Amino acid sequence: MKVLVAPDVCREYANCVMEAPDAFDLDEETGKVVALVAEPDPSQYEQVRAAAASCPVRAIALVE
């Protein structure tokens, strides 16, 4: 799985941080999404999928 984020689409809802705090954060300066792991460990897959699904503006794309 590869994680792709679109900071320009991100609207700082932070749903992704809530769902997968080890995989996503919001940049402290810009407030936009940061993928902490480009290729998550399989143990993170479920959380990362939940995070991508929870984004109200679909700023996270997963390549599986």
Added chain:
Amino acid sequence: MPVARPLVVVGGGLVAATVVRDLRRLAYDGPVEVVSDEMHRPYDRPPLSKQMLAGILTPAQLELLPADPGDTGTTLRSGCAAVGLDVADQRVQLADGSAVGYDRLVIATGSRARRLPSLPDLDGVRYLRSLDDSLALAAALPGVSDMVIIGAGFVGLEVAAVARARGVAVTVVEAAPRPLTRVLGPEAGHLVTDLHARHGVRILCSAEVEGLVGSRAVEGVRLAGGEVIPADLVLVGVGAVPNVEWLEGSGLVVSDGVVCDDRGRTSDPSVFAAGDVARWRNARTGEHVRVEQWQSATEQAGIVADALVGGDRRWDAVPYFWSDQYDCKIQLCGRAGPVTATVQTPRGPVVAFADRADEEAVVVGVLAMGNPRAVALGRRLVGAQASWEQTEEWMTTL
């Protein structure tokens, strides 16, 4: 050979789109039929009170289906209102007299704007719920100089912010002592009043609307006490009512929404419900609640999809609510409570809530205005039922 009945979703909104998307992700390849009373394809609702009114997005950009263009097993029936349900024969009755048979059913008919029947039927009085409402309101805004919004809920306040940014003079009239009382409780409402005041929008609380002034088109709103606020557009945003009338006589248990367990199952084993129309048991609190939020609609839809393929996920999420007003993101995780601790961070105020202030107190909710990271971290504390002492300490680090 009898043809297998499809999985039917009644309702063509966020829940329908999310159920379909999640079913396909879970490799469910059976036929799914989405029956919607809307003529529009399923669309996302939050932008209707924001970007659509600001002219930033077009209707096409709100579309939720098809989630996957290659999905040929999903049929959308538009303009088909459901008027009855026969659980014994497993059929949904439609307004045109026809019926749709189902193998399993997901009720996702959402809610509609509560009307104020006591208001006279004048031009310029509007409600905002559907895409058509939003398009009509967006078209009307350029000609408006004074707007009164009845109801300081998040729809009314979001529209207030957009209208104000377009140069409209806006006044919000609210019957409760504070805005957003249903979600924020009485303690944090003043933060919202301050936010709007800074932008020149008055929120009049503990104010009752007695009537409207005007003969054909609205000219003003009269409050109890006599004050008349000039208005050439009045938006009414006084809550929503679940669309459950079509289920009368079906035998399903309905009580302010279709009653479901924490996996979305109704009183009938073949019928599920999710979103605004459903009253779910939350496994975390043990209580039934009907939530009108985007977040819980998508959570519940995902859990129903999981249940439909034999999964066992329960709804135990910490509630989460967000509202965009001006450039401020208002976010609440958990719920409000009578005890509060507030920190002014560089990005805005953060408020933690508890039910009590003694050594047994735990945090029950965190509200942030303009600080999404804080509420994301706060949600973890709420989920873990962190002690109030630990919460107060955490707030000093913000």
